[in-house]
Amino acid sequence: MELKNGSKIAIIGGGPAGTFSAIFLLDLAQQIDLKIEVEIFEPRDFTFTGPRGCNMCGGVISESLVQKLASHGIHLPDELLIDTIDAYTLHTDLSSVEIRAPKDEMRIACIFRGAGPKGAENQPPIPWISFDNHLLELALEKGATHIQEKVKGLKKVDGLPVLSWGGDKSETYDLVVGCLGLNSPALHMFEDLDFGYKPPKSTKAYVTELYFGDEEVARLLGHSMHVFILNIPGVKFIALTPKGPYATLIILGDDIDKELVNKVFHAPEMQKCLPVGWEIPVQTCHCQPHINIGAPKNPYTDRIVLVGDCSSSRLYKDGIGAAYRLAKAMAYTATTHGVSEKSFQRFFRPACRKLDWDNRLGHLIFFGDSLMRPISFFQEAIIEVIKEEQTQEQVPPRLSTSLWDTFTGSASYRNIVVRSMHPVVLFKLIWQALKKLFGFN
Numbered sequence: 246m247e248l249k250n251g252s253k254i255a256i257i258g259g260g261p262a263g264t265f266s267a268i269f270l271l272d273l274a275q276q277i278d279l280k281i282e283v284e285i286f287e288p289r290d291f292t293f294t295g296p297r298g299c300n301m302c303g304g305v306i307s308e309s310l311v312q313k314l315a316s317h318g319i320h321l322p323d324e325l326l327i328d329t330i331d332a333y334t335l336h337t338d339l340s341s342v343e344i345r346a347p348k349d350e351m352r353i354a355c356i357f358r359g360a361g362p363k364g365a366e367n368q369p370p371i372p373w374i375s376f377d378n379h380l381l382e383l384a385l386e387k388g389a390t391h392i393q394e395k396v397k398g399l400k401k402v403d404g405l406p407v408l409s410w411g412g413d414k415s416e417t418y419d420l421v422v423g424c425l426g427l428n429s430p431a432l433h434m435f436e437d438l439d440f441g442y443k444p445p446k447s448t449k450a451y452v453t454e455l456y457f458g459d460e461e462v463a464r465l466l467g468h469s470m471h472v473f474i475l476n477i478p479g480v481k482f483i484a485l486t487p488k489g490p491y492a493t494l495i496i497l498g499d500d501i502d503k504e505l506v507n508k509v510f511h512a513p514e515m516q517k518c519l520p521v522g523w524e525i526p527v528q529t530c531h532c533q534p535h536i537n538i539g540a541p542k543n544p545y546t547d548r549i550v551l552v553g554d555c556s557s558s559r560l561y562k563d564g565i566g567a568a569y570r571l572a573k574a575m576a577y578t579a580t581t582h583g584v585s586e587k588s589f590q591r592f593f594r595p596a597c598r599k600l601d602w603d604n605r606l607g608h609l610i611f612f613g614d615s616l617m618r619p620i621s622f623f624q625e626a627i628i629e630v631i632k633e634e635q636t637q638e639q640v641p642p643r644l645s646t647s648l649w650d651t652f653t654g655s656a657s658y659r660n661i662v663v664r665s666m667h668p669v670v671l672f673k674l675i676w677q678a679l680k681k682l683f684g685f686n
């Protein structure tokens with residue numbers, strides 16, 4: 246079951262997973278002189294500001310991903326990178342500490358998925374450049390076609406997938422790549438085909454774009470992403486990221502509601518990062534997207550494969566980087582080994598399993614954090630160890646880099662666990678915790 250000259254491929258969804266899939270499929274096919282047709286179904290217009298043009302995300306990408314993309318000819322222009330982050334400020338209920346980027350290439354780039362937040366239409370920088378639109382344009386330059394429609398139906402006829410959209414349009418394909426993300430009700434089309442696909446477990450997150458203006462953002466946040474590990478039940482992680490005149494606030498946790506968002510805004514450590522007397526605007530650009538927190542079941546069968554958030558991703562970080570990896574593995578499999586279930590099982594599945602296994606460790610880290618978070622002397626011990634690492638050049642920044650990598654996509658959870666379990670780090674943490682507990686210096 247192989248792709249041949251003239252094979253038709255449909256990609257459902259033009260987010261990062263869809264456009265990376267198109268780019269890699271077309272590049273690899275060209276290398277082996279295979280003539281394929283790639284159609285991307287994407288109803289959204291990413292050139293719009295606000296929810297209409299946006300795929301709902303924090304919009305931070307690691308410098309290492311920016312460089313990997315560049316090595317594949319996927320260059321992100323400077324105007325797309327709204328801000329660059331070279332430090333994290335970790336806030337606990339008791340105090341805060343700044344963690345600088347371990348190396349220059351470990352900085353973070355900030356992007357908007359659509360053409361800026363709601364209300365940004367008339368604000369500089371105009372025009373706002375959309376990350377998703379930039380990738381879509383690159384895929385079109387490589388030869389993909391964009392069909393601005395929502396796919397409504399998927400069935401198999403004589404072993405070939407058939408898609409339907411619009412009023413009465415339908416088409417048969419040699420391969421269908423599902424890149425719908427997690428916020429689409431159309432995911433049921435894949436479940437209904439009875440090849441055993443189950444979408445990954447997900448939970449709702451909260452994202453809002455806060456307009457402070459360039460000067461206030463620079464004064465309050467600098468070039469630092471502010472991460473809050475606060476003892477608010479139900480909240481796993483809060484991040485406030487500078488993006489030009491905006492600050493993007495993300496809250497990850499379970500069952501986030503208005504009351505919980507209010508608690509976050511009124512936490513004393515958060516208040517320090519907001520302009521004095523600032524109130525949450527009623528009409529602020531906000532959303533509650535689903536975030537991937539589990540592994541999918543059977544994300545492929547003959548001639549059908551799922552990539553991106555609706556398949557395997559990375560827990561609480563680097564979803565765009567995970568989409569890039571899976572798209573690459575899928576395109577390599579389809580162009581080199583064929584589009585049968587067996588080929589995907591053998592050559593695509595390992596990339597999914599690698600992410601799924603690492604996420605299990607990620608869950609363990611977050612579980613450990615939830616146990617430790619209410620223990621104030623442990624929080625203080627972490628801050629003290631980081632302060633020592635950040636102020637004394639001869640001290641290797643083991644805990645600092647582990648935390649940096651927990652918040653970015655720069656390393657796997659496995660690598661983070663190995664480094665933070667270093668005997669020196671454990672000894673220092675226990676020593677600092679005992680000092681705080683018994684009050685001696």
Ligand SMILES: Cc1cc2nc3c(=O)[nH]c(=O)nc-3n(C[C@H](O)[C@H](O)[C@H](O)COP(=O)(O)OP(=O)(O)OC[C@H]3O[C@@H](n4cnc5c(N)ncnc54)[C@H](O)[C@@H]3O)c2cc1C
Nearest residue numbers: 258260261262302303304305396426429431553554564565
């Ligand atoms: C709160 C939050 C913060 C995040 N922050 C970050 C971050 O800072 N950095 C990072 O790397 N990742 C982040 N992520 C993860 C990241 O957003 C995702 O991993 C990434 O968007 C996955 O890309 P995707 O293409 O799989 O899905 P999406 O980006 O969701 O794209 C899916 C596309 O499919 C289209 N579609 C849906 N249904 C249909 C249909 N029936 N027909 C045609 N098209 C359809 C949609 O319009 C959409 O464009 C965050 C996620 C959340 C929820």
